[in-house]
Amino acid sequence: MSKGENSQLCTEFAGIRMKNPIMTASGTFGFGLEYKDFIDLNELGAVVVKGTTLKPRPGNTGCRIAETPAGMLNSIGLENPGVDHFKDVILPQLAPYDVPIIVNLAGNTADEYGELARRLDIPGVAAIEVNISCPNVKQGGIAFGTDCASATGVVEMVKRNTGKPVIVKLSPNVTDIVMMARAVEDAGADAISLINTLLGMAIDIRSWRPVLGNTVGGLSGPAVKPVAVRMVWQVAKAVKVPVIGMGGIQSAADAIEFLLAGASAVAVGTGNFVDPRISVRIAEGISDYLTERGLTHVSELIGRVNDYC
Amino acid sequence: MRKLLMQATVLDNMRLTPTVNTLRILAPEIAAQALPGQFVHIKVAAGIQPLLRRPFSIADIHAEQGTLTVIYRIVGEGTALMSSFSPGDTIDVMGPLGQGFRLMGERPLLVGGGMGIAPLLLLAKALCPRPVYVLMGGRTQEEMFWPPLFQNVCESIHIATDDGSLGRCGTALDMLPEVLEQNKIDVVYTCGPRVMMEGVAKAAAEMGIPCQVSLEEHMACGVGACLSCTCAASDGTRRKICSDGPVFWAEEVFL
């Protein structure tokens, strides 16, 4: 076994071999390199990089984050250097690491998603995560994630343009998450990740203005965890493809809840800001939990929540 | 330099004024590397409330003793919690973060306003033995607890208060041209409210004096990963204040 490997935790997820089922969530871990002083990237299950678009994007203006009870709102607006910079400058720097790199994509049209997927169908990219759930951009993003037909169109287009596993990231800002999950599964998704942030707002009572420059933003952190666990549980029961659960994970206990709810892997987002070593701590904590419970592999937890009776 | 995550011990947390404290912690690995202008990212309470860390400039270091000081104003939930840190407490600190000031010139001027004066204290120390000139502005005398802290690390201090209760009546900007000229300043460092820094940068540019500015923005990660803190650079590209800065050349970020 190579460094960072633990037989209780090694996982195969949608055809991707991972040392453990803990990934870093898109937009919260940069390109991974930003955290290399704090954590050995080789110890992570996978790194999911920031939402990438065809052209560089400057993101939204004004204040971009607001702290809220046990959480935060963000309205970054998909600032990123564009897919070509990612391929030419960032990806080579990630090459020395033995960790799957998953690229999160965002486009304005289904064609753009297809073009992005095509350009990223290259060595060094382990999988594509299709972000149809960003609440912070006017076009694309969430507009695709709240309408089954549009979501289906995007996923089909991406599938046609890549040989990589395609993970579709769902928005919680819908009435029926199961319907969305089934739609993207039918369209060919190899896996589903959820949840992206919940649309929220904060107001400054001194100035009577919104705190965020974009007025509204996406809520993440512990505050969203119960919503995320519920959605993961509903979706995991309804689809055959594996699910990556995320939303408010701050500890091994939180991650275990998601696994019991049916997630085959989890991602940590906002938690990285609080503790840059959180993913490794969670992996260790899950391993300890398995040992205490006399279990041999993390897969023994997946979807094992019992009925309440 | 390597960014670190460590458990630091609180040595003291003293009140400077009713709303400003000076916190000294034992953090040898951070203190050994920290440069003026860099900051630390402090987890103010265990658990999930408040969730995010709080960024503070490094106001002083004693590398031999392994100590590091931040001077902070109590403005909200996080800083109120910090004010209850007691000697012996352990706190979770990330640092040193960001790019600090470039030490240069023969006759530097440090222009500060509000809590932006904190990083200038360590900078003044680092610039010794050059003659360091300091110009600071504040609202009232109450905010001007700084001069004694600078006494042994600078050549002269010029003070402006809005109400004239200490030093000259007016703003630091009003006094800037004469301070620049009289002391033959050859480099300017500034940290404080944005309008002040823009004014300082403009005056320095007009006299052909290089100027470094230290910017502030709300920060989540503090290491360049989340893009909470980015700003537009003059060339149309973006900068991350936490990791490309907080210190920039004035012309890099101000138009």
Ligand SMILES: Cc1cc2nc3c(=O)[nH]c(=O)nc-3n(C[C@H](O)[C@H](O)[C@H](O)COP(=O)(O)OP(=O)(O)OC[C@H]3O[C@@H](n4cnc5c(N)ncnc54)[C@H](O)[C@@H]3O)c2cc1C
């Ligand atoms: C690089 C840097 C260096 C700083 N150095 C100092 C210093 O030396 N001394 C000092 O007193 N203050 C300094 N600040 C400001 C300090 O970080 C805030 O005053 C502090 O975060 C307020 O926290 P709070 O919970 O008390 O306030 P709240 O208003 O309750 O905070 C709510 C949220 O807003 C953020 N926030 C509020 N005000 C600011 C601000 N001015 N800048 C950035 N984020 C803010 C907080 O971090 C928190 O996430 C610095 C800020 C930055 C970015």
Ligand SMILES: Cc1cc2nc3c(=O)[nH]c(=O)nc-3n(C[C@H](O)[C@H](O)[C@H](O)COP(=O)(O)O)c2cc1C
């Ligand atoms: C600052 C920030 C930026 C984010 N950027 C992206 C993004 O670019 N693409 C994406 O799919 N999700 C993005 N997300 C959502 C996270 O990946 C994650 O789905 C969400 O934050 C919930 O997890 P958490 O509570 O652990 O943070 C972002 C979240 C935050 C806080």
Ligand code: FES
């Ligand atoms: S605070 Fe996260 S990028 Fe600057």
